[in-house]
Amino acid sequence: MTDGRAPVIAVLGSINMDLVTTTDRRPQPGETVLGSGFAMVPGGKGANQAIAVGRSGGQVEFIGAVGGDVFADGLRAVLRDSEVGTARLRSVDGPSGIAAIVVDADGENSIIVVGGANAALTELDDDDLAVIASVDILLCQLEIPVPTVAAAARHARANGTIVVLNPSPARELPPELWADVDVAVVNSGEFTALGAALDPVPHVVVTLGGDGARYRGPDGQELSVPGTAVEVVDTTGAGDTFTGALAVSWDRGPAEALRFACAAGALATTRLGASASIPHRAEINAALGDAHPAP
Numbered sequence: 001m002t003d004g005r006a007p008v009i010a011v012l013g014s015i016n017m018d019l020v021t022t023t024d025r026r027p028q029p030g031e032t033v034l035g036s037g038f039a040m041v042p043g044g045k046g047a048n049q050a051i052a053v054g055r056s057g058g059q060v061e062f063i064g065a066v067g068g069d070v071f072a073d074g075l076r077a078v079l080r081d082s083e084v085g086t087a088r089l090r091s092v093d094g095p096s097g098i099a100a101i102v103v104d105a106d107g108e109n110s111i112i113v114v115g116g117a118n119a120a121l122t123e124l125d126d127d128d129l130a131v132i133a134s135v136d137i138l139l140c141q142l143e144i145p146v147p148t149v150a151a152a153a154r155h156a157r158a159n160g161t162i163v164v165l166n167p168s169p170a171r172e173l174p175p176e177l178w179a180d181v182d183v184a185v186v187n188s189g190e191f192t193a194l195g196a197a198l199d200p201v202p203h204v205v206v207t208l209g210g211d212g213a214r215y216r217g218p219d220g221q222e223l224s225v226p227g228t229a230v231e232v233v234d235t236t237g238a239g240d241t242f243t244g245a246l247a248v249s250w251d252r253g254p255a256e257a258l259r260f261a262c263a264a265g266a267l268a269t270t271r272l273g274a275s276a277s278i279p280h281r282a283e284i285n286a287a288l289g290d291a292h293p294a295p
């Protein structure tokens, strides 16, 4: 696909400021618990995946929106600092997206996302469409309006761009969108919930948390990659890291791509905060114990 050069990837999706509290255990309904820490860390599934692409060695352009509030500059900066192209990042009136996140002592989280500027991404302009048509892979999630994702996937399919969809958070999707997806990346809960909706998708990758990931290909081929044992601090953004790293390695074939993505995702759980935890290629290679060749 890429003839030895770094894959060029467009990520269409959300960017949020994550408001992260840490606590021994997450509260029950109606309960107040004492927390042990607070941090503001840039996140959002789209931005996390774009940063993961950039740090894994891919060339990446982000299509998204920030608001006109105090968070906007920091959100733009984290993309720029991670070598993510921001020419298609709009500024709109109103608040940026935020996520209220609680992380417990086991590193498990609960997240509420308030879309803010992400909800304003209702139209793709000619420049967005030109980017989507020119890249190797379009990578999308579901924290922006679904019709925008569907329009992008349709345009990508029409122009020979591979479409990778991480359908998270789970939402009702039109069947036409599934018909334009080449690769779906889902967790085990999403896999069960989506059921037959995934049947038209040629490549399905299921993330299994600490147990690694499995793959089902168009010819019925199946394979599994085991998890890596790590000390888990925070699982936030681990799936996004997996997805970005998978996209960068996709042209190496599913076995190698899953292996690279599992190592990247595992490393992301060892630090607090979504974008702050995403590893660089050298760290992933070191964890794999090999010199995963440059893309």
Ligand code: RIB
Residues within 6 Å of the ligand: 014, 016, 017, 018, 042, 043, 044, 045, 048, 098, 099, 111, 113, 143, 236, 237, 238, 239, 240, 274, 275
């Ligand atoms: O997948 C993790 C992300 O989900 C967080 O960064 C948060 O912003 C939400 O979008």
